[in-house]
Amino acid sequence: MSKQVPLVDYLVLDGPDxxxxxxxxxCVSCQAHFFDHRIACASCEGEEFRTVDVPTEGELRTFTIVSFAAPGIAVPFVAAVVDCGGTSVRANIVNTPPDPEHVRLGMKVRLALTTVGTDAAGVEAVGFGFEPVA
Incomplete structure (x- = not known):
């Protein structure tokens, strides 16, 4: 198997299971969640943080079907916000047709990995999206 590296720091590919x-x-003070490095909490100005796992399943809260994008970006695609146990995650909806018949507010989704590319050494860059729960 080739080596895989996450596209973003907050994607953990080698979980305990x-x-x-x-x-x-x-944030230790107010429990707000962030996916980037913080020096202070945007909600309460707290300065202490701990790493917590985010549930892999959630509910689609809002979305848009993107029809126009920068050159080289395949369209259409679904850009969305998913509620994963109280944590808002911005990601694309994948593995389903990008149309209102297949993407609905409130639908249940789960984390899905996507290959972004592979370099000459065979190292695979891995991103994520969410796919409908069957």
Whole structure:
């Protein structure tokens, strides 16, 4: 198997049970979640954080079907916000047709890995999206 590297720091590919998940930074004071490095909490100005796992399943809260994008970006695609146990995650909806018949508010989704590219050494860059739960 080739080596895999996550496209973003908060995508964990080697979870304890071998599965992938997202990891957020949680403010110790107010429990707000962030996916990037923070020096202070945007909600309460707290300065202490801990890493917490984000559930791999969630509910689609809002979305848009993108029809126009920068050159080289395949369209259409679905850009969305998914509620994963109280943590808002921005990601694309994948593995389903990008139309209102297949993408609905409130639908249940789960984390899905996507290959972004592979370099000459065979190292695979891995991103994520969410796919409908069957």
């Amino acid at each position: 071998g599965s992938a998940h997202l990891a957020a930074q949680e």
